[in-house]
Amino acid sequence: MGYLHLSITELHNLLKEGTVTPKQLVDEAIAKAKADNNNCFEYIMEKEAYEFVDKLGDFDDSNPLWGIPFAIKDNYSTKDVPTCASSNILEGYVPVFSSTVYQRLIDRKAIPIGKTTLDELAMGGTGTSGHKGKTYNPWDETHKHQIGGSSCGSASCVAASIVPFSIGSDTGDSVRKPASYGGLVGMKPTWGRISRYGLLPFAASLDHVGFFTRNVEDSAILLDVLAGRDGKDFSSSFEPVDKYEEDLLKPRGKRIAVIKEIFDSITNEEIKKTFINTLNSLKNAGFTVDFVNFDVKLLRAVYPSYIVISCAEATSNNANLDGIKFGLRESGETYQDVTKNTRTKGFSELIKRRFVIGSFSLLRENQDVLFRRAQKARRLIVEETNRILKDYDAIYCPASPTTAPLFEKHADKLSNEYLIADNWLTIANFGGLPSITLPIGFSDGLPFGGNLTSSPFKEKDLFAIASCLEDITGLKNLSKKGEE
Amino acid sequence: MNFEAVIGLELHVQMKTKSKMFSSTPVSFGEKPNTMVKVYDMAFPGSMPIVNKQAVINAIRVSNALHMTIDDTLCFDRKNYFYSDLAKGFQITQHERPIGSNGYLDIDNKRIRLERLHIEEDTCKQIHLGDYSLLDYNRSGIPLLEIVTLPDMRNGKEAMKLVEKIRSIVTFLDVSDGKMEEGSLRCDVNISIREVGSDRLGPKVEIKNLNSISNVQKAIDYEIERQKQLFLEGKNIVQDTRRFDEKNKKTVAMRFKTDSIDYKYFREPNIPPIKLSKEFIQNAIETSPELAEAKYERYLAMGLSKYDASLLVQDKDVSNYFDEAIETKASNKLLVNWIFGDIHAILNKENISIKQFIVSPKHLGELVLMIENGIVSNKQGREIFMEMLKNNDSPKELIKSMGREMISDENVIKEMVIETINNNPQSVIDYKKGKDRAVAYLVGQIMKKSQGRANPSLTNKLIQEELRRR
Structure with a gap:
């Protein structure tokens, strides 16, 4: 029997008592990572992890991350550790610098176990497009269901009890959707709350640092460590950082809005029923819960606007991958050939399609009808959301209309269920809003989540409401292999 | 037929700030290749831009000296294109909202309107050798100011004077070395001709890589003549990009200018718009050199x-x-x-x-x-x-x-004067005969004696006094 199905706080107490040592935790994590059959890892940091254990020093009771193993998505730059974002284009690339997020975690003596798989360059929501192939959902041992993406490896390794927490990134819903499919707490705070320095950009205006834990308290602990201004990221905020964990149980705002159009577009009756049950419990716990309206036209515009904006930014953000300076290099007669051959070989077809869409929408003759129009839609959607959040402390809806989908499942991409319920989480990326997914139920043995989204820099309130919801559902510390 | 030229300039001013435009890399010229480089300058994945405050202050000062309107919101855009000297595959510039706009400079009582001034970053330096090229990223990310004029100049001299004036401004403001020879000031010329009185312009020709102020004038004057001749001979003027061949004093075609590249501009998402307070702008101007x-x-x-x-x-x-x-x-x-x-x-x-x-x-x-x-x-x-x-x-x-301090002590000099006159009785006789040369001769003797340290005017005065007394 191991320990890594336990939460950060539980492990901290065991380390304090001396019941377990950091080395034992690393032994267990490395063994599990090596035995992993869900394709969670791009690179297992075995040598590095033991070096960190050797340098830990004395136990520090004031530091909840002391000696705690974690995993980090392979689109975070890690000094001296290969970083390829699950793409062939970055084959052999070993960064000379560390992302702020990674640096803060190792400074706090958390122990990195590995770099996790993702949809190639974080573009995708299925966990299938990385160069190592599909990543599986630990809740389904037959490997028929997705864990979702793009932070697929980070979600799977926490769900599979390999590590108690992991770092992901969230541009559309890449942490909060896999969290729903994996029975995890997936959090992304306000844009600018955590430095993105060293996170390989997909679409900078939408990119967020996010993380997976197995309960809300652990999520608050991580934000305590990661939040704050970073001089290396000009967009990081000067807003003072709250004490998220300390204030978790203090009473906060109690007004919750449910967007009727999102709820109505869901067809899975079990999810709807479970969700309604949580609403009733919240009301019983003293919350005001109202169904509110959101212009359906705007909701249906979320996904297409997202595709246009994210692909446009992505084509520019990834233009540095030209075969000249680092990563893959294919030979060619001229520099144009080198770049063309490298990019032709290094990117999958899916990525190239996104670049074409992005480039097309930025062309002078198309900007008005595509890129600028998408930006306008984004602005209107955010305004509509802020209008609701003026009167409510959080928006609460099912995080996804289904449990983890089958790999071969193809959604009807023009249905309201797909366009609205399967994509509404992106609204939080549009507005840079803090947003957290946590498990609210199971269907056929697969978990599904609810999502709470609030106004910028209201993470404290969001955690408090999420904590109440967690108490109501009783669904915390879920993990597949941790169950006795 | 009478022709006139219509000339506009685009100048790039390389700033000599302590660090680069969007990274903390020190700016230092003449260093070994690729030693003044940090992760941002080579576009390593995940690196991010940080705005250089001094470069913004410089841009405000130059805009002010060019009588421009200064935008109180600082915005940056991406200019997207692939080129081997461009690390990120895009350049951060100010496309939509240049920090300075609508200015002017007066050249010999003629007003040249200046369209815009904006901040951007330099590319890396390429050295082409045979069938390969070397890249030096020391230059990558050095702050630049781009200044664009309206086509208000009519001859090489006016253009030359404008460049000279701008060079004076950026050097006196300590913004740049302003050396065209070394590339810290670069000038591209757009030039076309038309018949006097007509508003139908001929094709626009661009001249690049001018490496001295005098070449600006020479290249333009040559180019005007070239275009005139082509016109008079009934030949086509081709819209192309040319360089100035210094040896032969001619402009030479480099490439045809096809449809301009679509740079797919959009707002730089990693630099949210920055509000520049009135105080900040005012202070930058008031503390200008x-x-x-x-x-x-x-x-x-x-x-x-x-x-x-x-x-x-x-x-x-x-x-x-x-x-x-x-x-x-x-x-x-x-x-x-x-x-x-x-x-x-x-x-x-x-x-x-x-x-x-x-x-x-x-x-x-x-x-x-x-x-x-x-x-x-x-x-x-x-x-x-x-x-x-x-x-x-x-x-x-x-x-x-x-021991070169001058002897101005009257007693010391007087002693020398008496001694010298005593040794030269003939000079007293000459003086009495009205020969002024005698005085000069005595001064020379005293200078010799004092190794040139005797105060000459004092010596002169004392000699005359002494001679009169004899």
Whole structure:
């Protein structure tokens, strides 16, 4: 029997008592990572992890991350550790610098176990497009269901009890959707709350640092460590950082809005029923819960606007991958050939399609009808959301209309269920809003989540409401292999 | 048929800030290739831009000197294109909202309108060798100002004068070295011709890579003639990009200009718009270094001639040297003579700038002051100056160590005078006969005796007194 199905706080107490040592935790994590059959890892940091254990020093009771193993998505730059974002284009690339997020975690003596798989360059929501192939959902041992993406490896390794927490990134819903499919707490705070320095950009205006834990308290602990201004990221905020964990149980705002159009577009009756049950419990716990309206036209515009904006930014953000300076290099007669051959070989077809869409929408003759129009839609959607959040402390809806989908499942991409319920989480990326997914139920043995989204820099309130919801559902510390 | 040329300029000014435009990498020229590079400058994945405040202050100061409207919101955009010298595959620039716009400069009573000034970052340097190229990222990310004029110039001279004026502004404001030869000031010219009175312009030709101010004029004047000739011969003027062949004094086609590239501009998402407060802008302007025009006026007010004043403001470093030297209260005019006489000759001979000149302005001022006050003679001053060229020693110290202090003690000189006259009775006779040469002869004798240290005017006076008494 191991320990890594336990939460950060539980492990901290065991380390304090001396019941377990950091080395034992690393032994267990490395063994599990090596035995992993869900394709969670791009690179297992075995040598590095033991070096960190050797340098830990004395136990520090004031530091909840002391000696705690974690995993980090392979689109975070890690000094001296290969970083390829699950793409062939970055084959052999070993960064000379560390992302702020990674640096803060190792400074706090958390122990990195590995770099996790993702949809190639974080573009995708299925966990299938990385160069190592599909990543599986630990809740389904037959490997028929997705864990979702793009932070697929980070979600799977926490769900599979390999590590108690992991770092992901969230541009559309890449942490909060896999969290729903994996029975995890997936959090992304306000844009600018955590430095993105060293996170390989997909679409900078939408990119967020996010993380997976197995309960809300652990999520608050991580934000305590990661939040704050970073001089290396000009967009990081000067807003003072709250004490998220300390204030978790203090009473906060109690007004919750449910967007009727999102709820109505869901067809899975079990999810709807479970969700309604949580609403009733919240009301019983003293919350005001109202169904509110959101212009359906705007909701249906979320996904297409997202595709246009994210692909446009992505084509520019990834233009540095030209075969000249680092990563893959294919030979060619001229520099144009080198770049063309490298990019032709290094990117999958899916990525190239996104670049074409992005480039097309930025062309002078198309900007008005595509890129600028998408930006306008984004602005209107955010305004509509802020209008609701003026009167409510959080928006609460099912995080996804289904449990983890089958790999071969193809959604009807023009249905309201797909366009609205399967994509509404992106609204939080549009507005840079803090947003957290946590498990609210199971269907056929697969978990599904609810999502709470609030106004910028209201993470404290969001955690408090999420904590109440967690108490109501009783669904915390879920993990597949941790169950006795 | 009468033609006139329609000329517009695009200038790139490389700033000499301490660090690069969007990274903390130090800016230092002449270093080994690829040693002034951090992760951002080579576009390593995940690196992010940080705005250089001094570069923004510089942009405000230059915009103000160019009489431009200054935008109080600082916005940056991405200009997307692939090129081997462009690390990120895009350049961060200011497309939509340049920090400066709608300015002008007056050239010989003619107003040249300036469309915009914006901040951007330089690309890396390419060195093409045979069938391969080398990339030096030291230059990648160095701050640039781009200044775009409206097509208000009509000949090479006007364009040359505009470049000269802008060069003066950016150097006096300490923004740039402004050296076209070294690429810290670059000028591209757009030029087309039309019949006088017509508003139908011929095709626009671009001239790039002009490496000196005089070549701006030469290239334009050649190009105007070339286009005229083509027109008169009934041939087509091709819309192309040309360079100036210095040896043959001709412009040469580099490439055809096809439809302009679509740069797919969009707002830089990693730099949220920055509100520039009134105080910040005002402070940047108020703390601006003095422009050449202001210095010129100041020099006239302190009594210098127009000629001297304009000589001084031709070079910022020279005028700064002068400004420091006059703090010693030495005579303006004498200092100017020294600077444009002896010092200028030395700088030319050694091919160095005044910044590299060993004698500090303070020491020069002290020397000039001593000469003025008769502590040393002109001749002695020059000797001391030659000594100062060795180690920039203080002239006061040098006088002592050289035993070169002037003898102005009346008793000492009188003694020498009496002795000399006693030894030269003939000179008394000559003097009585009215031969003035006698005095000069005696002065010479005393100078010899005192090794040139006797105060000449005092010596002269005492000799005459003594002769009259005999």
